[in-house]
Amino acid sequence: MGDSRVAALIRETIAPSSKWYCDRPSCDGRPHPGWPHNHARVAQRPPAQFLDGLARVWLMMAGRGFGKTRAGAEWVAHEARSTPNSEWAVVAPTFDDVRGTCFEKESGLLKALDMDRSDDRYNKSSGLIRLNNGAVIVGYSAEAPRKGRGPNLFGMWLDEITQWPSSEMYDNLFPALRKGRAQTVVTTTPAPVPLLTQFTSRDDGSVVTTSGSTFDNAENLTPTAVDDLEKRWGGTRKEKQELYGLLLEDVPSALWSAAKIESTRGPSLTPPG
Numbered sequence: 001m002g003d004s005r006v007a008a009l010i011r012e013t014i015a016p017s018s019k020w021y022c023d024r025p026s027c028d029g030r031p032h033p034g035w036p037h038n039h040a041r042v043a044q045r046p047p048a049q050f051l052d053g054l055a056r057v058w059l060m061m062a063g064r065g066f067g068k069t070r071a072g073a074e075w076v077a078h079e080a081r082s083t084p085n086s087e088w089a090v091v092a093p094t095f096d097d098v099r100g101t102c103f104e105k106e107s108g109l110l111k112a113l114d115m116d117r118s119d120d121r122y123n124k125s126s127g128l129i130r131l132n133n134g135a136v137i138v139g140y141s142a143e144a145p146r147k148g149r150g151p152n153l154f155g156m157w158l159d160e161i162t163q164w165p166s167s168e169m170y171d172n173l174f175p176a177l178r179k180g181r182a183q184t185v186v187t188t189t190p191a192p193v194p195l196l197t198q199f200t201s202r203d204d205g206s207v208v209t210t211s212g213s214t215f216d217n218a219e220n221l222t223p224t225a226v227d228d229l230e231k232r233w234g235g236t237r238k239e240k241q242e243l244y245g246l247l248l249e250d251v252p253s254a255l256w257s258a259a260k261i262e263s264t265r266g267p268s269l270t271p272p273g
């Protein structure tokens, strides 16, 4: 094994990114002894029901800039590093999103794995990262669902599922989840689409949901950008959905929203004309 391979192996084993999860039961992610940089807030760590395997799916539904992509990438990086010869799927709305966001963005996998774009373990054209321990992380586009047939997966990370063209990719990948803990992490801004609501409507304990707002991560975002969003969307349903990460079931154009019907329910209710 050449020197650079050894150096890479050491980096992979003790990468600074392993400093993402800290040892405090509850943490706001600010630096403390042993963790010199901002790291995972408690809401960005896998919840207990997911860690103990009872929940099959961890759904992180939160506002833009909350740190969803970072949390998903760090989870995959951590699991792949600690599971030799395992295979992982990362799915985003388009192939550009997989590479540009899930792999290459500053909150993405390359950073979490302490790699850069020119690392020969990253194959950009096929959207694949091969770790020194034999683990492989494969990127898929939700636009190409047929590619989701075939792998033997230990786990998968699905990013921004409310932007997927359909749920076909999930339908194809789900049966491929059959090794190790076989769990799924979903990170998304909410929207009332079937692929998301089939997770939020499950009440059998198989899905554990965490949530949060853009403002929870304000410390790691450009303050003026957050201000701009708040100015643009303040007081609108966009603010609730995109910044506070709330799932609004009503369709904006619906004449009578559920709340409205509830508040006007009574003997003299006349149908909307």
Ligand SMILES: Nc1ncnc2c1ncn2[C@@H]1O[C@H](COP(=O)(O)OP(=O)(O)O)[C@@H](O)[C@H]1O
Binding pocket: 029, 038, 039, 040, 041, 044, 063, 064, 065, 066, 067, 068, 069, 070, 071, 106, 107, 217, 220, 221
């Ligand atoms: N706990 C954290 N500590 C430091 N930086 C963070 C943390 N969480 C997220 N970030 C950074 O904040 C920015 C937005 O995070 P990102 O995961 O892209 O948000 P989202 O996917 O929710 O829109 C990125 O630069 C990311 O690296």
Ligand SMILES: [Mg+2]
Binding pocket: 068, 069, 070
């Ligand atoms: Mg994101």
Ligand SMILES: [Zn+2]
Binding pocket: 022, 023, 024, 027, 028, 029, 030, 032, 035, 039
């Ligand atoms: Zn901490």
